[in-house]
Amino acid sequence: MEMTVGYHEPITxxxxxxxxxxxxxxxxxGSFMRARLFGExxxxxxxxxxxxxxxxYAELPAKSGDQTGAPRDKMYLFVSRVLGSTEEVWQAIFxxxxxxxxxxxxxxxxxATYAACGLAEKIMGPFYCPDDQKVYLDLSFFQEMQxxxxxxxxxxxxxxLPQAYVIAHEIxxxxxxxxxxxxxxxxxxxxxxxxxxxxxxxxxxxxxxDCLAGIWARKIKEKAKINASDIAAAIRTTEALGNDTLQxxxxxxxxxxxxxxxxxxxxxxxxxxxxxTGLVKSCNTxxxxxx
Numbered sequence: 282m283e284m285t286v287g288y289h290e291p292i293t294x295x296x297x298x299x300x301x302x303x304x305x306x307x308x309x310x311g312s313f314m315r316a317r318l319f320g321e322x323x324x325x326x327x328x329x330x331x332x333x334x335x336x337x338y339a340e341l342p343a344k345s346g347d348q349t350g351a352p353r354d355k356m357y358l359f360v361s362r363v364l365g366s367t368e369e370v371w372q373a374i375f376x377x378x379x380x381x382x383x384x385x386x387x388x389x390x391x392x393a394t395y396a397a398c399g400l401a402e403k404i405m406g407p408f409y410c411p412d413d414q415k416v417y418l419d420l421s422f423f424q425e426m427q428x429x430x431x432x433x434x435x436x437x438x439x440x441x442l443p444q445a446y447v448i449a450h451e452i453x454x455x456x457x458x459x460x461x462x463x464x465x466x467x468x469x470x471x472x473x474x475x476x477x478x479x480x481x482x483x484x485x486x487x488x489x490x491d492c493l494a495g496i497w498a499r500k501i502k503e504k505a506k507i508n509a510s511d512i513a514a515a516i517r518t519t520e521a522l523g524n525d526t527l528q529x530x531x532x533x534x535x536x537x538x539x540x541x542x543x544x545x546x547x548x549x550x551x552x553x554x555x556x557x558t559g560l561v562k563s564c565n566t567x568x569x570x571x572x
Contacts, residue, residue: 307368307386308361309415356420360387363445367452370500374561375459385409385455387416387448407447409454411463416451423447430521433514442498442511443518446552449497453490462489477538485566487542488551491519492564495555512556519552520545 368384375382388394393402397413407418423444427433433440457463466486470479498507498515520526523545528535542548554563 307384309388363448366501370497385414407451409451411458439514442515446494446515449494450490453493480541483541484543489564489566491548492551492555495552499556499559516549519548523548
């Protein structure tokens with residue numbers, strides 16, 4: 282590929298094949314989530330009338346003698362199928378370059394849990410920990426995307442792809458880690474004297490993950506029946522999560538040197554680059570392309 286630069290309880294889930302997409306087994310439950318997961322379950326934020334993402338929300342059939350306690354609601358299945366789709370996409374891309382893709386695990390938690398990178402807390406939002414090669418996700422972030430960030434329609438009708446994009450972005454960081462990009466960036470950041478310098482390098486890493494998420498969206502376009510309005514919703518999400526958008530909302534002004542993920546325009550641009558080209562080599566944010 283041509284680019285330079287904690288404690289939990291596992292859930293065993295049998296593979297499920299619907300519309301050619303298998304449900305992944307790479308999901309764990311954070312230590313503080315057990316009561317919620319096996320008690321209340323998750324609250325789905327999707328529209329009951331949505332047909333475009335049926336392949337993601339297909340019901341999991343009950344199995345005789347199933348003792349796993351795995352949740353059967355739509356939000357869990359949604360996360361499982363999105364993660365499974367990233368595995369299919371990146372396994373194929375890596376194989377085309379004679380590389381082996383090792384999928385990460387995804388840890389669902391509520392409020393807080395332990396990660397190899399330290400305590401994972403809700404306030405941190407979704408993140409990837411390179412030390413244990415796991416993605417950490419508090420599902421309440423999806424509700425925050427709607428209610429507070431207004432990243433998608435409040436009814437939930439157009440939130441499927443934006444929510445999936447959030448997961449695909451974090452998987453993009455795993456791809457960077459496997460390709461040696463993330464370790465190199467961390468090494469360079471360690472040699473930098475100022476926070477502003479480190480932040481600028483971090484922004485390039487994050488924008489590249491946006492681009493890789495765009496590639497994922499392109500690769501699943503046909504299978505997931507993604508249309509122009511879905512992509513528009515995903516792009517609105519990239520803009521809503523731009524550092525300038527968030528800072529303007531919270532502070533009333535922006536501090537560019539403090540950006541760690543990029544502006545709304547940058548995030549929009551790089552997601553679009555990945556979606557338009559479908560090529561990993563197009564995601565070289567470090568090469569001086571539009572930043």
